[in-house]
Amino acid sequence: MNNEPVIQCRDLTHGYGKRLIYEHLSFDVPRGRILGLLGKNGTGKTTTINLLSGYLKPRGGQCLVFGEDVQAMPPHLRRRIGLLIEGHVQYTFMNIEQIERFYAQFYPRWNRDAYYELMRRLQVAPGQRISRMSCGQRSQVALGLILAQDPELLILDDFSLGLDPGYRRLFVDYLSDYARSGGKTVFLTSHIIQDMERLIDDCIILDYGRILVQSPVRELLGTLRRFTCTVPDGYEWTADDPELYHPSVLHGRAEGYTFLPEEELTLRLATRHVPCRDLACEPVTNLEDAFIGLTGKY
Numbered sequence: 001m002n003n004e005p006v007i008q009c010r011d012l013t014h015g016y017g018k019r020l021i022y023e024h025l026s027f028d029v030p031r032g033r034i035l036g037l038l039g040k041n042g043t044g045k046t047t048t049i050n051l052l053s054g055y056l057k058p059r060g061g062q063c064l065v066f067g068e069d070v071q072a073m074p075p076h077l078r079r080r081i082g083l084l085i086e087g088h089v090q091y092t093f094m095n096i097e098q099i100e101r102f103y104a105q106f107y108p109r110w111n112r113d114a115y116y117e118l119m120r121r122l123q124v125a126p127g128q129r130i131s132r133m134s135c136g137q138r139s140q141v142a143l144g145l146i147l148a149q150d151p152e153l154l155i156l157d158d159f160s161l162g163l164d165p166g167y168r169r170l171f172v173d174y175l176s177d178y179a180r181s182g183g184k185t186v187f188l189t190s191h192i193i194q195d196m197e198r199l200i201d202d203c204i205i206l207d208y209g210r211i212l213v214q215s216p217v218r219e220l221l222g223t224l225r226r227f228t229c230t231v232p233d234g235y236e237w238t239a240d241d242p243e244l245y246h247p248s249v250l251h252g253r254a255e256g257y258t259f260l261p262e263e264e265l266t267l268r269l270a271t272r273h274v275p276c277r278d279l280a281c282e283p284v285t286n287l288e289d290a291f292i293g294l295t296g297k298y
Helices: 045-053 094-103 112-121 135-148 165-182 191-200 218-222 262-271 286-293
Strands: 007-016 019-029 034-039 059-064 082-087 151-158 185-189 202-207 210-216 225-230 244-250 253-258 277-283
Touching: 007 202, 019 059, 019 094, 019 202, 019 210, 034 045, 034 082, 034 135, 034 165, 034 191, 045 082, 045 151, 045 185, 082 135, 094 151, 094 202, 112 165, 112 218, 151 225, 165 185, 165 218, 191 286, 202 218, 202 286, 210 218, 210 286, 218 286, 225 262, 244 286, 262 277
Parallel strands: 034 185, 034 202, 082 151, 151 185
Antiparallel strands: 007 019, 007 059, 202 210, 225 253, 225 277, 244 253
């Protein structure tokens, strides 16, 4: 089996006008894994999707998919990629049966059962016209069309856009089963981190201009800790340490996040002359808390 990563990004640099989104960004997406890209608004999630799809050309660096530069990818390789950009679906004058028959003509590995099974679970009527659907329903029609293409790689931007909690849960479970049973590779974004945690194997957490973490989710939640301690009234945290994430003080209680073991954290605080006592550490147990802890609340 080919063990080469499906996606390889090397030294990506991109921006808009004078604003630089990121510089020298590098990461891989292993074959057969589901990877979620997390970041606050403006950190470059959709920019990364557009670079991977070839819609944007980076100012510097290179995006490789299946070992080929996406800027010069031949059609037979593009056919192996299923792409969703924020739930967009064309030809809204058609109904869900008409659009399925239309798309089926272009894909030799078309799997209509995958499309209609998702429509059935979402309780979308076969003759329903797309123009009369909600934003969430249109998003799922687009996803159903992508799944029916039977792609090896799915690139999905804001995949649960417009869905209510019940349908989001249904689709996340369906996509998980579909991807894992078929050995698919998935690269996706979403603003709803609870959905991501239920679905993804690995995550990349973007800060402004850099990758904070690329890790399996279980490993991240097994090593990140929230720490608290008591500090003197009026104390302001001034100790600068890249391994202590977003330390803050409120009413004499300091808190922050770290990957350091408690013994090393104690030594680190003493070395930086932080006047703390009653130090306590607790594991971070969910992805949303990990995301906020590493990127900050605001």
